[in-house]
Amino acid sequence: MKVSDCFYFGYVSKTIGNNGELALKLDVDSPILYENIAAFFLQAAPKQEQLIPFFVESSQLLNNGQLRCSIEGIANAQEAKTLVGKSIFLPLNLLPKLNEDQFYFHEIIGFKVIDENKGEIGLIDKVLEYPHSSLLSIVVNEKEVLIPINDETIVKVNKKEKTLKVKTPEGLIELYLED
Secondary structure, eight states: OBGGGEEEEEEEEEEETTTTEEEEEEOSSOGGGGTTOSEEEEESSTTOOBOEEEEEEEEEEOTTSOEEEEETTOOSHHHHHTTTTOEEEEEGGGSOOOOTTOOOGGGGTTOEEEETTTEEEEEEEEEEEOSSOEEEEEEETTEEEEEEOSTTTEEEEETTTTEEEEOOOTTHHHHHHOO
């Protein structure tokens, strides 16, 4: 399995006890949906595309939102420690289905962005995620235009036509396109 076939699920935060159990810090909206996962994929090194499968023998969702797991083949704390800090992924088909007006960030890459006032702006190149907000990145005439992703800005999503209608604050687009 490759990173491009998956979504970021979280990371291995620590070991628990001496029997090789792990605590997984999940980066999902509803951790309870993943309490009984059968397997996950681990990225052994940053930017490595190929992922390593790990099979879950048992799991329990903890009060802090972390997932406590026993992993097949990991029998002690020493073996478990080698996995701490590693990113973990799940296949895209395990993402919950969304309403038509909702989207996952990976879905909208390449969508055409149309502003209510400015018309067509360009294609979404990437989504930048920050702790307090996320931004659409659109390259226009070799310049990057950043548009916030929020309920006030995103007007309509059309997945079939691959378009995202937005209403940007006055002057935002011009700010990026000035020479």
